Amino acid sequence: MDNADFLNALFGLEGMPRYNADIKYFLESDFRPQIFDLERICPGPRNRHGYRSDEFEPRGDYNILFVGCSWTEGQGVPxxxxxxxxxxxxxxxxxxxxxxxxxxxxxxxxxxxIARIVSSSVDFLRPDLVIAVYSTADRREFFDLDGRCFCFLNVMSDFMRQNPKAYTPVTKSLVKAFHDLTSSYSDLAVLAMSLRLLSATLDLRKIPWGISAIANPAASHPFRDVIGSGIVDPRRYTGFLFDLLDTVPGDGAHPYLESHRVFAGKLADWIEARYLSEPHKVGS
Structure with missing residues (x-):
């Protein structure tokens, strides 16, 4: 893959965004298939691009793009x-x-x-609204020499201690290096830049959007710090977090049915009041 091919893929210029394992479009580096049984923890159906999502075609009367981490993908939830x-x-x-x-x-x-996938998808999907739900602020994306995305999060250090044989020596070295380089300041900087890019991308196209975060202090505290700084329009914040009211059985870390139900109810109310009332009513 040369630089032109990589940039075309990075911003989706060759077609719809996808991360299907057979296509290997920005599939995470080797650790993910070894550590996570996706069909068990995030079972289908998936759309033809590999997402736990409605198909992108045909369009509906109103089309909402949701983006986030496993809480949005719905780990452990049907x-x-x-x-x-x-x-x-x-x-x-x-x-x-x-x-x-x-x-x-x-x-x-x-x-x-969040910043990359929204930037790479909006011109193809043309959503009517984008909702981004931010996760813990210590997560990073790095791209290897083959153009694949290596998704780093600090808890990978814990994963390695629990299951060291699942990681290659190179991956172990990378995780240690990334862990040593992270700081609360770099977390804030990455989050702030992501939100500014999200804002610029969507405001330029006049696409409405809203943001929230998962109710984990490692996510909510930096998120609220950035929102409070005035870097982005604070009115884009829904005003509530994705609360952990119950957890996936045997998991203990991811929201289950009641959590999703309550968050969805609040989000539907917020969307309806802000974007679906007159003069923005669907079909008008």
Missing amino acids: RGSIYPDLVARTLAQRTGKTVRAWNLGSLGRGAEY
Whole structure:
């Protein structure tokens, strides 16, 4: 892959964004298939591009792009009970229109993924609204010499201690180096730059958007610090977090049915009040 091919892929210029394992489009480095059984923790159905999402075609009357980490992808939660699906269903019932949930959530992803995937997808998908739910601020994306994305998060150090044989020596060295280089200041800088890029990308195209974060202090504290700084329009913040009211059985870390239901209800109310009331009513 030369630089031109990489940049074309990075910003989706060759077609729809996808991370299907067979296509190997920005599939995470080797650790993910070894550590995570995706079909067990995030079972299908998936759309033809590999996402736990409605198909991108045909379009609905109102099309919402959701992006975030495993809480948005819905780790351990059946399709149909994930908050993007619930939001779409609720708004469809309230408006009488077809509402599509385009869920680009991906396990282990952070602020850099949100900025990149929104930048690479909006010109193809042309969503009517984008909702981004931010995860812990210590996550980074790095690209190897083959153009594949290596998703780093600090908890990978814990994963390695628990299952050292699942990691190659190179991956172990990279994780240690990345861990040693991170700081709370770099976390804030990456989050702030992601939000500014999200704002610039969507405001330029006049696409409405909203933001929130998972109710983990490692996510919510830096998120609120950045929002409070005035770097982005604070009105884009929904005003509530994705609370952990119950957890996936045997997991203890990811939201389960009640958490998704409550967050979806709040989000549907926020979207309806802000974007679906007159003069922005669907179909008007």
